[in-house]
Amino acid sequence: MSFEIDLKIAPELLAAMRKMVGMATEQLKQAPNPLPAIHQDDPEMEYFLQEDLLGALGKDLELLERTLAEGGLGDQPIKLDEAELESLVRACAAIRVKVRDTALRSISDETLEYSDLDLLKQPLEVQQAYSFYLFLAAIQSTFISYLDPESNPWFSDEDDEKEDWDEE
Amino acid sequence: MPTFDPFEKHSSESSTATLEEQDLPWNVLVRNDPVNLMNYVVMVFKKVFGYNTERARKHMLEVHERGVSCVWTGSRERAEHYVHTLHQWQLRAELSRQQGGDGDNEDGK
Numbered sequence: 001m002s003f004e005i006d007l008k009i010a011p012e013l014l015a016a017m018r019k020m021v022g023m024a025t026e027q028l029k030q031a032p033n034p035l036p037a038i039h040q041d042d043p044e045m046e047y048f049l050q051e052d053l054l055g056a057l058g059k060d061l062e063l064l065e066r067t068l069a070e071g072g073l074g075d076q077p078i079k080l081d082e083a084e085l086e087s088l089v090r091a092c093a094a095i096r097v098k099v100r101d102t103a104l105r106s107i108s109d110e111t112l113e114y115s116d117l118d119l120l121k122q123p124l125e126v127q128q129a130y131s132f133y134l135f136l137a138a139i140q141s142t143f144i145s146y147l148d149p150e151s152n153p154w155f156s157d158e159d160d161e162k163e164d165w166d167e168e
Numbered sequence: 169m170p171t172f173d174p175f176e177k178h179s180s181e182s183s184t185a186t187l188e189e190q191d192l193p194w195n196v197l198v199r200n201d202p203v204n205l206m207n208y209v210v211m212v213f214k215k216v217f218g219y220n221t222e223r224a225r226k227h228m229l230e231v232h233e234r235g236v237s238c239v240w241t242g243s244r245e246r247a248e249h250y251v252h253t254l255h256q257w258q259l260r261a262e263l264s265r266q267q268g269g270d271g272d273n274e275d276g277k
Contacts, residue, residue, distance in 0.1 A: 035258075035260065036261070038251050038263060039248075056256050086215075089211075090256065090257055090258065093203070093208065094258050096203050097204075100202070109201075109202040110202070112203070140208065141205060141207060144205075144211050148207075148214060152210075
């Protein structure tokens with residue numbers, strides 16, 4: 001299955017996004033997001049799995065950087081197959097986790113989870129990081145809507161029926 | 169609502185595994201994080217486990233509201249594979265062998 005994504009992001013915003021993605025990618029290469037160990041009693045096996053994760057993450061990030069560098073999401077629609085789109089979604093997730101753990105580390109989980117941050121009271125670098133964090137979530141959600149339109153947690157058959165009923 | 173803590177330690181812990189412990193299935197747990205979006209988590213559960221939207225949403229809400237969900241139960245090998253795959257998707261997945269998991273089993277029941 002392939003998808004044509006026609007997201008036209010303003011050039012200034014796209015340039016800022018390229019810069020932020022590049023910075024986060026470098027941070028992730030140096031220090032991947034921490035995840036619980038699977039083989040605590042087998043360091044060799046754990047090392048092998050971590051290397052595998054790192055390799056897969058590198059490919060995801062590379063595709064996102066390449067897509068942005070080639071003008072994707074700017075003035076031209078991009079064509080991606082399912083695996084590529086999944087890769088971009090994973091890259092967005094990894095970068096958001098990294099931004100959370102670095103530039104947004106002073107923000108509580110609860111504030112972040114419920115998007116309850118008073119942006120104007122934050123230092124400039126937090127404002128920028130938080131804006132990027134939200135922007136990336138919006139892009140990620142757009143990609144997800146192509147991959148799995150039903151994944152919206154608040155969508156259900158009941159909503160469908162309600163809409164039908166409202167229209168009558 | 170009581171919270172299921174699969175890591176709760178029991179006083180009867182022993183260095184020698186009993187036959188009963190050896191028979192315990194492995195649970196795949198996913199813990200809540202403030203970063204990943206709800207629709208993202210639903211999509212990942214559907215892709216990784218082949219769950220339908222309803223089942224995936226049920227587990228996602230459990231993660232969100234209770235802090236943890238046992239998303240799958242079964243053999244060690246497959247549980248490890250699932251945890252590794254969930255890590256590729258940046259979800260906080262863990263292995264657990266504690267009794268009391270209510271995850272979907274290998275037959276998807």
